[in-house]
């Protein structure tokens with residue numbers, strides 16, 4: 001499949017089949033896609049925490065903001081596995097710190113790039129995903145031992161779409177709205 005076709009076909013999934021699990025082998029392939037992702041100064045400022053035990057999933061479901069369906073995850077109890085993407089301190093080159101006075105300048109983008117690669121790897125394995133952006137940072141730290149100061153940037157739900165569920169249409173701005181050549 002051409003990679004653009006993969007990107008056109010992938011959709012956020014908000015209805016999962018609770019009876020179809022995800023294997024550790026599949027989850028580790030998804031993590032590998034994150035691990036191989038590019039990052040500023042190759043700092044790899046991420047940690048991926050797999051949540052696949054019933055006890056851990058219960059806690060995760062409590063820490064994710066319920067929201068209205070597009071934000072948050074009212075559908076979270078159906079999901080067989082999650083991956084928490086945590087931003088870690090980025091060890092970047094001194095010139096970056098001198099210029100931006102911020103070692104984390106690139107880190108949220110790095111974690112986002114890793115997340116997207118993980119979504120596409122999951123899709124190539126026949127799995128469905130949804131990025132969940134809203135969670136309770138304090139609960140995440142308490143439940144999963146995440147060190148203070150390490151922000152949870154997103155949680156990735158991974159599973160198989162429920163039979164008969166229809167994902168949202170892909171709605172995107174037009175090319176003209178988002179692209180120009182040689183100036184704004």
Ligand SMILES: Cc1cc2nc3c(=O)[nH]c(=O)nc-3n(C[C@H](O)[C@H](O)[C@H](O)COP(=O)(O)O)c2cc1C
Pocket residue numbers: 010011012013014067069070071072073130131132133134154168169170171
């Ligand atoms: C940073 C980020 C946070 C998101 N948070 C949520 C969320 O909390 N709940 C949800 O259902 N979808 C969430 N999404 C998914 C977006 O709503 C979705 O990607 C967008 O509507 C485009 O649809 P598509 O993924 O099907 O192409 C998030 C996506 C990103 C990139």
